[in-house]
Amino acid sequence: MKRLIDTLIEQLIKMSGAVTEITVLLIIVFLFKEGAGLFNASEVEKGYTVLVHSENTVERLSPKELKEVFDGNIENWEKLGGKDEAIRIFRFDEIFSIYTEDELGKDYVLLPEKLEEVISADPTIIAYIPQKYLPTNLQGIKELAKMNISLTDFYIGKEWIPTATPAPLFGILPLLLGTLLVSFIAILIAIPLGVGVAIYLAEIANERVRKLLKPAIELLAGIPSVVYGFFGLVVIAPIIQKIGGLDLGETAFAGSLVLAIMALPTIISIAEDAMRTIPKAMRDASLALGATKWQTIYKVIIPFASSGIAAAVVLGIGRAIGETMAVLMVTGNAAVIPNSIFESVRTIPATIAAELGEAPGGGAHYQALFMLGCVLFIITLIISIVAEVISSRKIIKE
Amino acid sequence: MKKIILTTLTCALFGTSIYAQKIKGSDTVLPLTQKALETYKKENKSVAISVTGGGSGVGISSLLSGSTDIAQSSRKIKFDEKQKFAEAGKQVKEVIIAYDALSVVVHPANKVTKLTREQLEGIFTGKIKNWKEVGGEDLKIIPYSRETSSGTYEFFKESVLKNKNYMNGILSMPATGGIIQSVSQTKGAIGYVGFAYLNDNVKALHISYDKGKTFIAPTIENAKNKSYPIVRPLYYYYTIINATCKAFIDFVLTPKGQKVVSDAGYISVE
Numbered sequence: 001m002k003r004l005i006d007t008l009i010e011q012l013i014k015m016s017g018a019v020t021e022i023t024v025l026l027i028i029v030f031l032f033k034e035g036a037g038l039f040n041a042s043e044v045e046k047g048y049t050v051l052v053h054s055e056n057t058v059e060r061l062s063p064k065e066l067k068e069v070f071d072g073n074i075e076n077w078e079k080l081g082g083k084d085e086a087i088r089i090f091r092f093d094e095i096f097s098i099y100t101e102d103e104l105g106k107d108y109v110l111l112p113e114k115l116e117e118v119i120s121a122d123p124t125i126i127a128y129i130p131q132k133y134l135p136t137n138l139q140g141i142k143e144l145a146k147m148n149i150s151l152t153d154f155y156i157g158k159e160w161i162p163t164a165t166p167a168p169l170f171g172i173l174p175l176l177l178g179t180l181l182v183s184f185i186a187i188l189i190a191i192p193l194g195v196g197v198a199i200y201l202a203e204i205a206n207e208r209v210r211k212l213l214k215p216a217i218e219l220l221a222g223i224p225s226v227v228y229g230f231f232g233l234v235v236i237a238p239i240i241q242k243i244g245g246l247d248l249g250e251t252a253f254a255g256s257l258v259l260a261i262m263a264l265p266t267i268i269s270i271a272e273d274a275m276r277t278i279p280k281a282m283r284d285a286s287l288a289l290g291a292t293k294w295q296t297i298y299k300v301i302i303p304f305a306s307s308g309i310a311a312a313v314v315l316g317i318g319r320a321i322g323e324t325m326a327v328l329m330v331t332g333n334a335a336v337i338p339n340s341i342f343e344s345v346r347t348i349p350a351t352i353a354a355e356l357g358e359a360p361g362g363g364a365h366y367q368a369l370f371m372l373g374c375v376l377f378i379i380t381l382i383i384s385i386v387a388e389v390i391s392s393r394k395i396i397k398e
Numbered sequence: 399m400k401k402i403i404l405t406t407l408t409c410a411l412f413g414t415s416i417y418a419q420k421i422k423g424s425d426t427v428l429p430l431t432q433k434a435l436e437t438y439k440k441e442n443k444s445v446a447i448s449v450t451g452g453g454s455g456v457g458i459s460s461l462l463s464g465s466t467d468i469a470q471s472s473r474k475i476k477f478d479e480k481q482k483f484a485e486a487g488k489q490v491k492e493v494i495i496a497y498d499a500l501s502v503v504v505h506p507a508n509k510v511t512k513l514t515r516e517q518l519e520g521i522f523t524g525k526i527k528n529w530k531e532v533g534g535e536d537l538k539i540i541p542y543s544r545e546t547s548s549g550t551y552e553f554f555k556e557s558v559l560k561n562k563n564y565m566n567g568i569l570s571m572p573a574t575g576g577i578i579q580s581v582s583q584t585k586g587a588i589g590y591v592g593f594a595y596l597n598d599n600v601k602a603l604h605i606s607y608d609k610g611k612t613f614i615a616p617t618i619e620n621a622k623n624k625s626y627p628i629v630r631p632l633y634y635y636y637t638i639i640n641a642t643c644k645a646f647i648d649f650v651l652t653p654k655g656q657k658v659v660s661d662a663g664y665i666s667v668e
């Protein structure tokens with residue numbers, strides 16, 4: 001009977017392990033499956049097409065050029081390789097101010113015809129219309145060549161404007177650099193502080209102080225991140241703005257400070273545990289050899305606990321890179337490539353959180369956000385591998 | 399005995415969740431619907447309607463898939479969304495339940511008190527970069543926008559920017575409260591918020607849509623008499639309507655329901 005229960009429990013544990021592994025795998029597969037579709041999506045928004053007059057010599061416009069044209073920043077066809085003529089922009093909705101609903105017929109059957117009339121009448125026109133109403137008779141009208149979103153546009157594109165019409169811009173470079181910058185500075189602040197506090201708690205503080213401080217620090221980890229974010233927005237950002245004499249307080253640095261505070265409990269707690277597991281004999285031996293307390297700490301304790309400290313740091317980095325809500329609230333979310341830490345940045349998790357709600361399911365924007373998730377996953381994967389390598393290396397030389 | 403109680407409980411739970419009517423969509427309309435529903439429930443205790451947010455687009459696509467009974471929206475249904483309903487053989491009906499006015503806010507210490515639509519377009523598309531270009535002091539303009547998922551973002555883009563894109567790298571805040579907070583603590587800031595959110599920490603600007611001939615103060619009266627230009631209707635969309643939902647929509651449109659609308663800081667339908 002006892003053996004039966006034993007094997008049953010063993011199987012149960014095995015099963016739960018397998019289920020977890022499979023779930024993780026499925027999530028990753030799902031992530032990549034949803035994201036991969038992006039590179040089969042057209043540059044122009046799904047279901048829409050861009051038309052010009054057939055006499056126009058321009059064959060293709062890049063997403064960036066399309067955006068500039070429809071924003072009114074490029075006003076002449078000459079700049080795009082066409083004739084020296086002013087561009088006339090025609091958005092689909094304008095058709096309803098030219099013709100009445102009656103003229104367009106029941107269920108808009110006459111709409112393609114009317115569109116054709118309008119477009120073929122003006123050689124300088126560029127029209128942005130639903131694919132569905134593409135005139136059947138393409139005389140006098142030319143469809144601009146459509147390309148798929150390219151890998152280079154995505155990975156080294158410098159502009160992230162997912163709602164731009166007619167062609168959204170999905171350049172992740174500003175988001176990627178923003179994420180790395182904020183996390184890097186956060187870790188730079190958190191590591192010395194965290195390890196310092198851990199050393200104090202493990203080696204210097206007396207038992208009473210330690211018993212009071214450790215739970216207090218661990219309590220910090222339990223505060224919801226949105227509270228940290230609000231604290232950052234209301235307290236940290238104005239302080240940075242005042243001290244630095246900046247135009248605005250919502251900067252990468254504000255984000256880093258908040259993240260550093262959030263990563264501290266993790267780093268302190270794990271590093272301190274690592275230091276306390278060092279056998280008392282090691283410490284005593286060092287002291288017996290005449291080493292001072294400080295020499296013991298940096299010659300014996302830190303090298304001995306180094307793999308634990310490395311684990312603490314990696315978990316801290318993981319927390320910083322993946323943190324969403326706090327960063328969303330304090331960094332200003334401007335999708336530009338940062339020149340300094342006193343500029344506003346937009347991070348990858350913040351972008352996903354802020355935009356997924358309204359991105360139409362299955363569209364290019366939705367896929368681009370999943371692709372961002374993949375990028376984030378790969379970054380954390382690399383960090384974990386690096387941590388694995390570091391902690392498995394023997395640091396104390398025999 | 400215990401079993402019976404449990405079964406009845408589960409039945410009751412599932413029963414209400416299956417038969418409860420759902421309203422879903424815009425976060426702008428959400429507080430309004432909630433308040434209206436609270437008032438409505440005081441009189442009709444047995445009514446089971448649940449309200450959730452998620453964004454106008456989410457609401458409309460849920461209506462299409464049939465997972466909600468009413469979609470609340472802070473923008474008019476888009477042409478291609480309407481087409482999707484037509485393809486699915488559904489007829490979508492709309493009702494305007496209230497109006498919401500957007501005000502453009504700046505830091506209280508800013509000397510600028512009025513702007514034209516063209517100037518606003520220049521500021522939010524990044525062509526005007528300094529307050530002295532629009533009659534203020536020599537200070538960099540820092541425009542704040544809402545996130546792309548918000549109906550307010552879309553409406554402001556349509557109405558003020560005339561469908562042009564916001565400048566690259568505009569600061570975007572996840573919530574209206576964030577915009578108020580940031581504008582109140584940043585000297586060169588400018589942002590846009592619903593009337594319901596205005597407070598003394600920010601200054602609302604007078605706006606002109608006729609190239610500077612008349613500037614209209616952002617007040618409820620001006621929004622009501624339609625002289626204030628940045629006003630948008632808030633909608634309920636539905637396909638097939640049942641009695642419960644119909645009664646609720648009717649209630650919102652009664653004077654009592656419209657009083658809830660005004661109390662919540664929105665403009666009632668007159």
